[in-house]
Amino acid sequence: MKKLYLQREPSTATETMGRLQFNLETVHTVEQEWRPTAPGGEPNNSCVPAGQYQLIPHVRPSGDKVVALINPGLGVYYQAYDRPNGVGRYLILIHAGNTSKDVIGCIAPGLGRSGQSVTSSRDAMKKIMEYIGDDEAELTIT
Secondary structure (H helix, E strand, O other), X not given: OEEEEEEEOOOOOOOEEEEEEEOOEEEEEEEOOOOOOOOOOOOOOOOOOOEEXXXXXXXXXXXXXXXXXXXXXXXXXXXXXXXXXXXXEXXXXXXXXXXXXXXXXXXXXXXXXEOOEEEOHHHHHHHHHHHHOOOOEEEEEO
């Protein structure tokens, strides 16, 4: 199983920055700030809680190949219909983006960092997807 590790910095009022490590690579990340108002964090307005997640392949409507995070114990599901009683978050993805406004509750990687933004996000996504391929993968967030 492929393993990825995301070490976050403390959230600010507008974003959460971090470093994602995998296969001897390190990329930067940007997410929205932590808002613990619901299981898994506030939908569309929060990063997900720290913990361990299964990563599964997902294709966005744009055709971009990305990965989705799943951990029912933390209130994070793949699809809306997977949530018991409609409670919890779903479709939390690692996908290209440069700022916390680009991710709506997801994680955006970048090869570089400029203030509260990441740079070269599509290139970072390419590296992540090349590493994961079709293999099972898990992400640990601290």
